[in-house]
Amino acid sequence: MLVHICCSVDSHFFLQKLAQAYPSERLEAFFYDPNIHPFSEYQLRLLDVQRSCEHLGIILHVGEYNYTGWLEAVRGFENEPEKGKRCAICFDNRLEATAQKALELGEKIITTTLLTSPKKSLAQLEEALASIAQKYGLESLAPDFRKKGGTQEQFALAKESMLYHQDYCGCLFALRVQREQQDRLADELSFPLRPQTLPSSIEERIELYEKVRALEAQKVPFKLVREKFLNYRLLRAWVKKDAEVMPSYVLFYSTCKKEHVKTHVEFIAQGVGYLAKEEARFISLQMFNQKANTGYKCVKEMLQNPPSVAVELRVRNAFKSFECASLSPLVVLDTIEIKSYELFIQSKTYPDIRENLVLIR
Incomplete structure (x- = not known):
């Protein structure tokens, strides 16, 4: 089974639940998310997915960051709301690449960790999975691990494992709307005037999670603590x-x-x-x-x-x-x-x- 991965918070929980529900299946992971913007955020999410897969002993394949191709795919749907037509196109874009990778690897079943995201439509994802799988002669799997307290369990596991918990879906258009609603500066969309690592920037988080990965490899005990400050x-x-x-x-x-x-x-x-x-x-x-x-x-x-x-x-x-x-x-x-x-x-x-x-x- 090839599992499309969107982020570590979803995948860390989903992969473990999947292994429990389908113990006879060999699981491999595929990180393909050209929708994520900016590229530094993509690098950060990939870094933490690699860390999660290492912990779980899951083989991880990384797809191309085809951001321009993704932009062309969603052209004309930039102003669609969350769970709208743009999301459906985005799912198809990522799941089609997953199906192609599954054929390349000889896998027979595809699924996606997007199914655990509370911001995504389960029905929309299930339909996309079934359609793409049928197109490529594969099987699809759309388990609902959110029910019976699954979402709370997922977030508790992410906190315990000190995973990077991003606060936006990933794409430029959803981020812009979310920051406008929050009346907050979308600092993810700006770059420093000078080559400098700024507080609470994506670059600072990358440095932090690289240290986290190194400390885990050295088996040095640590904790991540959050603090409020004036940025x-x-x-x-x-x-x-x-x-x-x-x-x-x-x-x-x-x-x-x-x-x-x-x-x-x-x-x-x-x-x-x-x-x-x-x-x-x-x-x-x-x-x-x-x-x-x-x-x-x-x-x-x-x-x-x-x-x-x-x-x-x-x-x-x-x-x-x-x-x-x-x-x-x-x-x-x-x-x-x-x-x-x-x-x-x-x-x-x-x-x-x-x-x-x-x-x-």
Whole structure:
């Protein structure tokens, strides 16, 4: 039997239930999900599926990430609701590839872990499975493991196994609608202005789950714990002097009430220029290097090879005058003058949750 896999939370539960219900069947898995966006999210989900299959001793086959092909398949159905026509096309797209892989491997039966997802229509999936299986001369299987508390059992198992629990189906269109309904920034659809790993980003999660996989291989006990925090994304920023844009580096948590202000440096003290508006400050590169223990030769170099967010926050904390968190704009310039400047900062701060790794000694 070839089992199409969508994510580890579904597959970890589904594969174990399937093995119990059909003990004589040899199970192999097939990860084929070109609908997942962005590609980094695809990599993250694949990473955790590989981890799950290793735990369960299941052979995993990985299909092609044919995102452009998937986009063509759902063209014209971008605005369909969840469980609508776009989902039906998406199921057919993934299950057809599963059937083709089953024939290649010599398997006779196909099924999918999508059947356990509470966001998916069981009837829609059962119909898609039967239709695709008939087309390729295969059998289909659509067990309902959700009933009798199955969904609660599934999520409890995922929590116990510390699996990556994504909070959206996977596709661009469903994500956009979901974030609009939540009135939340769709930060999955943006990329850092600078090559930097941001808090609670997909890239940070990939690093985390790579560590998780390594610790499990070394049999080091650990726990994943969640924490609430104030997240931040810089969307666009620049500084102008004499109507010319100059190299500038905006530190994490820099927020302006008015995105665009014309102001001036009132005075300079110890490498810091204090602006007349937005409680903003310019920090000379020399002062930043001193506080951060870095050796940047110019701001352009800093933009190309940025410090970590942890270093930026350490520098920010060095300029705080009291203990509360600071959102004042801090901008690094090569040099600072007592002159007029234009400052533009477009950013978002929002409540978020991230996972941390805790080693158990």
